[in-house]
Amino acid sequence: MRVNALQKQRFQIQNKGLLFNKELSKIEVDSKRKKFSALGNRRWTRDLLLSTWYQSQHAKPPPVSSSLEYKVGESNGGFDNWRFNFENNTEESVWDDYNITRDLSITLNKKIKIDMPTYGGGMSYGSVSLSVMLARALSSKLANSYTSTGEGGYPIELEMYKNHVITQVATGLFGVNEKTLQNTPIIELKYAQGAKPGLGGHLLGDKNTVSVSNMRESVQSVSLFSPFPFHSVYSVEDHKSHVEWLKTINPKALISVKVATPHDIEMVAIGAYYAGADIIHIDGAYGGTGAAPEIAKKNIAMPLEYAIPIVHEYLTKEGVRDEITLIASGGVRTAYDVSKSIAIGADGVVRGSSELIPLGCTQCGNCESGRGCQVGIATTDEYLSQIIDPNWGSERISNLDQSWKLQYDYILSRLNLKNFKELRGNYEVLQNVGKKNE
Ligand code: SF4
Numbered sequence: 400m401r402v403n404a405l406q407k408q409r410f411q412i413q414n415k416g417l418l419f420n421k422e423l424s425k426i427e428v429d430s431k432r433k434k435f436s437a438l439g440n441r442r443w444t445r446d447l448l449l450s451t452w453y454q455s456q457h458a459k460p461p462p463v464s465s466s467l468e469y470k471v472g473e474s475n476g477g478f479d480n481w482r483f484n485f486e487n488n489t490e491e492s493v494w495d496d497y498n499i500t501r502d503l504s505i506t507l508n509k510k511i512k513i514d515m516p517t518y519g520g521g522m523s524y525g526s527v528s529l530s531v532m533l534a535r536a537l538s539s540k541l542a543n544s545y546t547s548t549g550e551g552g553y554p555i556e557l558e559m560y561k562n563h564v565i566t567q568v569a570t571g572l573f574g575v576n577e578k579t580l581q582n583t584p585i586i587e588l589k590y591a592q593g594a595k596p597g598l599g600g601h602l603l604g605d606k607n608t609v610s611v612s613n614m615r616e617s618v619q620s621v622s623l624f625s626p627f628p629f630h631s632v633y634s635v636e637d638h639k640s641h642v643e644w645l646k647t648i649n650p651k652a653l654i655s656v657k658v659a660t661p662h663d664i665e666m667v668a669i670g671a672y673y674a675g676a677d678i679i680h681i682d683g684a685y686g687g688t689g690a691a692p693e694i695a696k697k698n699i700a701m702p703l704e705y706a707i708p709i710v711h712e713y714l715t716k717e718g719v720r721d722e723i724t725l726i727a728s729g730g731v732r733t734a735y736d737v738s739k740s741i742a743i744g745a746d747g748v749v750r751g752s753s754e755l756i757p758l759g760c761t762q763c764g765n766c767e768s769g770r771g772c773q774v775g776i777a778t779t780d781e782y783l784s785q786i787i788d789p790n791w792g793s794e795r796i797s798n799l800d801q802s803w804k805l806q807y808d809y810i811l812s813r814l815n816l817k818n819f820k821e822l823r824g825n826y827e828v829l830q831n832v833g834k835k836n837e
Contacts (some may be wrong), residue, residue, distance in 0.1 A: 442472045442685060443752070443762045447732055454802035455757035455795040459494040470735040475834045477704040478736050482832050485813040499808045502818045505747045508653055508677040508724045511584060513747075514543040515804060516737055516819050520728055520749040521567045521587060521657075523551030524574075525602045525611040525623075526766070527755075528784035531776050534792025535754055536560035541793065542800050547587055547749075550600060550625060552614035553579040565655070568645065570599065571625030573615040580648045585678075588641060589657040590628060592682055596659035596700050600625035605769030608779045639674040646675070653677040655726070660684070660701040665713035671723070672714070678724045680749060681706050685730030703727050703740060711744025711824055734806035744824045757795035758787055 439445035450469035453461045461467040471479045505516045519535050526549060533556060539546040540563045547565040548557070552574020557564050566583040568575050580586060592600070602611075602623040612619040632638050642654050655678035656671040658664070664681060671679045683703035700706075707727050714720040727740045728749035737748045752760065758776050765771030772778045775786025811818070814828050822828070 438761060440762060441474045442730060443732060443756075444468070444472045447472055448756060448761065451732075451753065451756040451799065452759075455799045458798040458801040459497075459805055460802055462494075470733055472732065477702055478739050480831050480833060481704075481739055481829050483735075483738070483742075483810060483814065483828055484830055493809070494805060497805050497809070499804055501808050501811050501816075503804055503807050503811075505819055506724075507585070507747075508722075510653060510677070513545065515800060516741060516747040516807070517750050517803075518544045518565075518747070519546035519754055520751040521547035521549035521565075521569075521589065522751070523549030523567075523602075524554050524614055525551040525606055525779055527776055528778055528787065529554055529556060529610075530784055530787040530789050531755070531758065531792065532557060533789035534758065534787060534796060536564055537789060537793035538754075538796035538800065539563040541797050545585060548579075550574075550589065551602070551611065553582065554614065558582065567657075569625050570627065570629050571615075571623065573617070573623070573625070577648055580645065580652075583649070583652055585653045585655055586645050586649060587655045587657055587680070588645065588676075590632070591657070591659035596627075596661065599627035601767075603767055603769070606767075606779050608769075608781075611779050635670040635674055638670060642675040655680050657682055659699075660703070660706040660729070662701065664701065664706050665709050668710045668714060668723075668725075669717055669719070672717075672719050676723065678726055679710070680726040680728065681710060682749075683727065683729030700729070703729050703731070703745075704743065707740060707744045708824075708826075715824075734803035735810070737803065738807060738810045738822065739829060741819050741822050742825050742828055746823060747819075753799075754796055757799045758792050 435445060435449060439448050446468040450461050450467045453467070460469050473479065503516065504512050504514050506512045519539055522532070524532060532554060535546040536557055537560065540560050545563050545565050548567050550567050550569035550571055550573055553566060561582050562584060564583060565585040565587050566579050567587040567589055569589040604620045604622040607617065607620055607623060609619050615623060617623055629641070632641055645652070645654055654676050656676040657680040658667050660681050660683045661667065668679045668681070683706050684700040685702065710725055711720070714723065714725065724746045725744065726747050726749055727745040728751060731737055731740060731748050731750060732753050740748050752762070755776055759774035760776055766777035770778060770780045770783060772783065775783045778784055811822065814822070816822050
């Protein structure tokens, strides 16, 4: 059979991606720093990308001798300017013989315990490939945690991991049906995303392939739009009806309500509580993939560093703090970011990009394009999708999980705390060290 020019081009891209992923597998940071000198940005710096790849391979943080910065970026604000009090001391390279002795679990609304303080955020079939969804689901199962379908439907291949898969219901209602709602321990009602509040979701026609359109019950190659907001919800009472609708379909599932972080986020949070939600998931600025417009990511929603304490304190003042779980997402990159989020009042964190970096994401920002992801993550192209092997991907995310667990235990031990419950809302353990260049 003759291979036409397009197929040739696809194979070349695919091979490049495979080679890149192979390269990641044997990355030894010190000798590769120069080679990757053009990587990264102020939030996901070259050091953070390289150190995440290192952790995904070695299941521990990079050695101190590598001088790689694996805790903070260079945004000159928020988490990047904060340090735990113990960080003034010289850090030893302790990882080779490190034993985890603390309880690193969190409990979602007194009902579901997960073995680490994070779970995976929604990434739809369409925004990422099925291989990526499978890699994330398998690693969630291994970690006794969760991943979320996003709003593109529930591929049948995920069913074997159904106890670890959250079904998302968003405004487009793509692929949402009774079976997928009954198949899950947690239903995520997505009202907005912190990366693009008020803008809804878009899947460009290029990514709407045959299988994606079948899953979404739409027409192939047509751009799809999930409007903002739910046009059936304009009050707490409407929201309550929504929650009751989902509880009627699946009475056992926890209901998580995902919202962006407007200036009155505490009112949104308390409204979610009175509507019957089990989890309030606040999604701050700086999250999202490269498909979210930069201007929206950086300028609309409130950053988590502001939003978390506002919600935590308001729920405490109202006497309901322990009746609803506060989960945060939006630009959380490291184990230190997770721990800082909890120290300012969150119960746990949802991860997004930090689960894609282990798979080779370089934060290049081409996610909206059907064939623009050179490493086969944000694609639905049948050739590019093959670049990621789900078992390889799962292993790399699991290795990162293990490395983060070592760091959680280390942070808690240096603060003389037994668990994350003791860290929650414990502002005094943090200090602002100011801008790097001041
Ligand atoms: S490598 Fe680029 S296109 Fe692929 S997921 Fe990462 S940011 Fe998106």
